[in-house]
Amino acid sequence: MNEEKRKLSGAHRIQVRPMSAGSGMRERTIKSGQGKQYMASVIVCILAFAFGTVVGWTSPVLEILQSDDSPVGRMTLDETSWLGSLTFIGGIVGSFLWGRIADAFGRKVAGYCVSVPFILGWTAILVGTTPKFLYAARLLTGLSGSGALIICPLYISEVAHDSIRGTLGSYVILFMNGGVVAAYSVGAALDYRSFTGFCLAIPIVFIACYFWLPETPNYYMSKSRNEAAETSLLWFRGGDHKVVSDETENIAKGMSKKESATYSDLVSTKGNRIAMVIGLGLFSWQQFCGILALLTFVSDIFQKAGSSMSSSKATIMVGMFQFSASYVSSVIVERSGRKLLLLISYFVMGTSLFVLAGYIYIKPEGLGWIPVACLCLHVVAYALGAGPIPYIVMTETLRPDIKGLATSTIIFWGTLLAFISVQVFPILNTHMGQHGAFLFFGAWCYIGFVFTWFIVPETKGISLNDILAKLNGDPTNLMKVSCSCEKIEHTEHV
Secondary structure (H helix, E strand, C coil): HHHHHHHHHHHHHHHHHHHHHHHHHHHHHHHHHHHHHHHHHHCHHHHHHHHHHHHHHHHHHHHHHCCCCCCCCCHHHHHHHHHHHHHHHHHHHHCCHHHHHHHCCCCCHHHHHHHHHHHHHHHHHHHHCCCHHHHHHHHHHHHHHHHHCCCCCCCCHHHHHHHHHHHHHHHHHHHHHHHHHHHHHHHHCHHHHHHHHHHHHHHHHHHHHHCCCCHHHHHHHCCCCCCHHHHHHHHCCCCCCHHHHHHHHHHHHHHCCCCCCCCCHCCHHHHHHHHHHHHHHHHHHCCCHHHHHHCCHHHHHHHCCCCCCCCHHHHHHHHHHHHHHHHHHHHHHHHHHHHHHHHHHHHHHHHHHHHHHHHHCCCCCCCCCHHHHHHHHHHHHHHHCCCCCCHHHHHHCHHHHHHHHHHHHEEEHHHHHHHHHHHHHHHHHHHHHHHHHHHHHHHHHHHHHHHHHHHHHCCCCCHHHHHHHHHCCCCHHHHHHHHHHHHHHHHHHC
């Protein structure tokens, strides 16, 4: 009897050991794949960091450009204002190009192409001796800027696993804000030429790192290169053949037989129409939430609060607030969900703008801390939700075969509205007063809250195919979506 028990015990041990080893092997494979996904996302987002330096470059150099020591000759206030406008114009032009290049030649080729105007633009600033060099450079870097905002979320959404898709998607704005803060800080510490040389080095570093990344599996599948797609996905999934087999099948389901998407395809199905409404809507509220207008008055707000802090230090501090909140968003987005962060963001931004408008209108004595608090709250709320989440939701709700063209269209819309909001702000100031302008943008934030509540779906942890089925109202897949959500919630609780 004892001998029999011993044999059974031994048999039991023999059976458990392979399962344990297999489980450990699978866990190491998953971690290896996730590590590569994180690495790829960081490398791709160097482009977003590069665009951040473009956005932040003007603040530290504005004073020297308007002085007698300017390397391009003394520029007037009107001339320097074009440095910002031309970046927007370049972005608007670029948004028509990059999606089509990505669809026709691949995400890898598009990434290299985006880096070229960055390099040319910074080189023009480095050697330029007249304002015309700066104008051409800002146009070129703006052209690349829209490319960064198209290629980064596009590449990440096509290589990230569902479980970390939101975290990696939030890296676009995290790195862009990091680039802005870096420009503020380095620009305050270095001279004009050295600062520009630092900015020039970033797209060069991107090219050197980007070379080692594979093309996305979605692009290969769109060109019927199934073996190449499988090889790419195996790299991003740590060699897990079962996961790769399932995912390639899902990617194929979302593909159209057409070689390239047209504008009519963006509204050809119910799911496509809803996805476009969501994308265009979120980017509308992103640009009309008042963030650009508020950042224009950073120095003025701190002076009214009685702060002795210099304008450059105040700008760096606000940039650090924004970068820190972006990091927090990237950490919690997979736990809290996209929709909740958006709702909190719009509500807090709207409230802070309304309080700020009331302060400016009433001008109470001894409460100078109120505008500073409103500024910080607004910036943090923007970086938590309205800034990064639209990029995540946009790529999660678009069908793979229209993603390139649709992303370009939505980024074009966002860039156009950013340009309009900057031009509209001084007009609102003139006709409605500064308090009226902030009330205007605050109202837009509350409209964004309502839009998100009723229109935007929660996409946390749901597979892309299930999200598309939900948008299309496919009854055969709605139960599957529900089960997927319940499984995710159960896993999180465990």
